[in-house]
Amino acid sequence: xxxxxxxxxxxxxSEKCQVAIRxxxxxxxxxxxxxxxxxxxxxxxxxxxxxxLVRAFYDTDNxxxxxxxxxxxxxxxxxxxxxxTQTPANxxxxxxxxxxxIAVSYQDLLRLLNQYPELNFxxxxxxxxxxxxxxxxxxxxxxxxxxxxxxxxxxxxxxxACRLQVKHVAQFLNLAPATLSRIRKKFQEDTSK
Amino acid sequence: xxxxxxxxxxxxxSEKCQVAIRxxxxxxxxxxxxxxxxxxxxxxxxxxxxxxLVRAFYDTDNxxxxxxxxxxxxxxxxxxxxxxTQTPANxxxxxxxxxxxIAVSYQDLLRLLNQYPELNFxxxxxxxxxxxxxxxxxxxxxxxxxxxxxxxxxxxxxxxACRLQVKHVAQFLNLAPATLSRIRKKFQEDTSK
DNA sequence: TTTATTTTTTGATTTAGGTCAATTCTGCTC
DNA sequence: GAGCAGAATTGACCTAAATCAAAAAATAAA
Numbered sequence: 270x271x272x273x274x275x276x277x278x279x280x281x282x283s284e285k286c287q288v289a290i291r292x293x294x295x296x297x298x299x300x301x302x303x304x305x306x307x308x309x310x311x312x313x314x315x316x317x318x319x320x321x322l323v324r325a326f327y328d329t330d331n332x333x334x335x336x337x338x339x340x341x342x343x344x345x346x347x348x349x350x351x352x353x354t355q356t357p358a359n360x361x362x363x364x365x366x367x368x369x370x371i372a373v374s375y376q377d378l379l380r381l382l383n384q385y386p387e388l389n390f391x392x393x394x395x396x397x398x399x400x401x402x403x404x405x406x407x408x409x410x411x412x413x414x415x416x417x418x419x420x421x422x423x424x425x426x427x428x429x430a431c432r433l434q435v436k437h438v439a440q441f442l443n444l445a446p447a448t449l450s451r452i453r454k455k456f457q458e459d460t461s462k
Numbered sequence: 463x464x465x466x467x468x469x470x471x472x473x474x475x476s477e478k479c480q481v482a483i484r485x486x487x488x489x490x491x492x493x494x495x496x497x498x499x500x501x502x503x504x505x506x507x508x509x510x511x512x513x514x515l516v517r518a519f520y521d522t523d524n525x526x527x528x529x530x531x532x533x534x535x536x537x538x539x540x541x542x543x544x545x546x547t548q549t550p551a552n553x554x555x556x557x558x559x560x561x562x563x564i565a566v567s568y569q570d571l572l573r574l575l576n577q578y579p580e581l582n583f584x585x586x587x588x589x590x591x592x593x594x595x596x597x598x599x600x601x602x603x604x605x606x607x608x609x610x611x612x613x614x615x616x617x618x619x620x621x622x623a624c625r626l627q628v629k630h631v632a633q634f635l636n637l638a639p640a641t642l643s644r645i646r647k648k649f650q651e652d653t654s655k
Numbered sequence: 656t657t658t659a660t661t662t663t664t665t666g667a668t669t670t671a672g673g674t675c676a677a678t679t680c681t682g683c684t685c
Numbered sequence: 686g687a688g689c690a691g692a693a694t695t696g697a698c699c700t701a702a703a704t705c706a707a708a709a710a711a712t713a714a715a
Binding site: 329331335337349350353354382386387389390392393396397398399400401403404405406407408410411413443 | 522524528530542543546547575579580582583585586589590591592593594596597598599600601603604606636
């Protein structure tokens, strides 16, 4: 499925624009573990995930990893701060599974957005959609105790939850892996009775 | 300053569109404490802050307040989830100071965005800007200890910090007011030597 | 299969931050 | 200026979650 098809799900798009998009988009298949971005690089490509699983994370000064987000099929990937401001990133983006991606460069995208004003409609909606997602994540992280954060995570990302390692979920929720392990045990006991 | 002027800071705008915006925007002055939104209402207006201070918050089940965000001069205000999806809000939006606002209704804005495609460019950039802000907030909330969260807050919002009550900042950072009070004391000691 | 490696779980202990109540401080109103 | 109400600070105590280390389980490799 080409990139234009993903955009057509948002709104109609002129034939001309579709062709232009196809011309600049690049189909890729990478294996698990591959980095799409490392810190200090500028995130200069926007990826659409056809299939696969991606996570973003960074290292803290005391040498532990923090996971910022995950995304899977039908998700859009870039380092938000770095891509949108074209400044050096502070996070890694890494594949957690073999993934099939479509890439567009920042320059090409910018050019298309100027050349085809109609495209601004699609990317406005895409940004707005992600704003809602981010808003929910902020609310999730402000849940007072660990159990509520985990429950909220399961509600918000039921499809992701079963695909991720426990330690990655823990990093995302700002919990020690050991803590999340205990929470999950308690949670299973609670839900099974 | 009318709303169109705020948008002109982002990019040029046709005279026609400027007039159309002026026609639907409403200038308001409200006093401190006034609610712009309460839970279960649908956030159906987008406000631009000419002057003043606004916060969003919600009540938890155990009866405490959590502050989601603050905004001041030159900020745009709505309940992100509620406004963008036109579903009932789960937060309050309240003025913390006398404020001068400009309001546009969701319906009018939607109409303008369809009638004047050029406007999509402005609101795409506006959304993208807020995505970056949200991304920074998420990173802030994932700082491991309370001191780092407070320091990060001061860096991110130096102008806000001195204008807000300590308890509101505490709610924003997911800290008990007493804890933040102790942190600030320690922080002042650290920075004064 | 056996070995090696990583992840998850579990236990024992420590600690950062929460809670609750008392006190001080600040800003208002009359 | 006196009196009041809300906010901030401080102290004493408690609890949820972090830490560290060791076992168990799951994955990958040989």
